[in-house]
Amino acid sequence: MSNFSAFTVTAVMPALLTLGAAPAQIQSAPAAQTPPSTVAGEAIRTEWGYVGPTGPDHWSELSKSYAICNNGNQESPVDLADAIEAGLGTIVFDWKPQPLRAINNGHTVEFEAASGSSIAVGGRRYALSQFHIHHPSEHLLAGRRFPLELHFVHTLPDGTIGVVGVFVAEGAANPVLQSLLDTVPPMRGDTRAGAAIDLNRLLPKARDFYRYEGSLTTPPCAEKVDWIVLGQPIAASAAQIARFQAIFPFNARPLQPLYRRFLLHGR
Numbered sequence: 001m002s003n004f005s006a007f008t009v010t011a012v013m014p015a016l017l018t019l020g021a022a023p024a025q026i027q028s029a030p031a032a033q034t035p036p037s038t039v040a041g042e043a044i045r046t047e048w049g050y051v052g053p054t055g056p057d058h059w060s061e062l063s064k065s066y067a068i069c070n071n072g073n074q075e076s077p078v079d080l081a082d083a084i085e086a087g088l089g090t091i092v093f094d095w096k097p098q099p100l101r102a103i104n105n106g107h108t109v110e111f112e113a114a115s116g117s118s119i120a121v122g123g124r125r126y127a128l129s130q131f132h133i134h135h136p137s138e139h140l141l142a143g144r145r146f147p148l149e150l151h152f153v154h155t156l157p158d159g160t161i162g163v164v165g166v167f168v169a170e171g172a173a174n175p176v177l178q179s180l181l182d183t184v185p186p187m188r189g190d191t192r193a194g195a196a197i198d199l200n201r202l203l204p205k206a207r208d209f210y211r212y213e214g215s216l217t218t219p220p221c222a223e224k225v226d227w228i229v230l231g232q233p234i235a236a237s238a239a240q241i242a243r244f245q246a247i248f249p250f251n252a253r254p255l256q257p258l259y260r261r262f263l264l265h266g267r
């Protein structure tokens with residue numbers, strides 16, 4: 001049992017998690033296909049996408065290393081609904097200014113993180129490795145889908161991945177998000193650099209969050225992710241959302257069943 005598993009049991013027992021029916025699947029829309037790339041440190045050597053014969057329903061058929069994508073029991077994303085209130089402590093963000101180094105890998109824009117940034121939660125410190133954007137959001141918040149979701153990918157020395165998810169709702173223009181958008185290369189395989197930004201300004205003021213054990217949301221769908229999704233969204237203008245959508249019309253995996261996992265909520 002992982003440290004997170006042990007913590008969740010101690011934090012919520014004897015409470016029982018009551019699971020409903022699996023949430024409805026996302027309606028797919030066109031998205032780019034891509035040659036080999038790297039997602040969260042996993043080598044991706046087989047072409048995959050979000051629709052058609054290489055879409056999520058067929059990921060397990062594309063490669064033996066993707067078998068768990070359609071056969072796992074701890075897959076992500078999920079609907080963050082009916083969570084158990086638990087004493088999860090706080091997340092300590094130690095994010096340093098990040099010079100922007102972006103690559104369009106055909107699935108999303110991935111920003112490489114400079115060394116030295118981390119988060120600490122549940123007695124573990126995860127090092128920031130990269131961050132990227134999904135349109136629309138992959139997780140739902142009690143059935144609500146957001147236009148965008150930011151994923152800040154962190155790792156532990158043992159290979160465990162800790163991802164912080166931040167929802168983005170339509171509202172006022174976001175100057176820090178604009179810096180990201182200005183650095184997005186429009187063509188697959190292109191790279192682009194930009195000035196340093198303060199990633200802390202991409203976090204909401206309220207820091208309540210959801211935790212559960214899950215997976216990568218892209219092949220190989222490895223079930224080794226400690227998910228932390230913040231409950232309050234940040235804002236972006238309609239024009240900013242449309243700008244990302246113009247390059248990545250749809251890059252969100254359908255919802256996955258929660259099954260018997262603990263979904264916890266901390267304040």
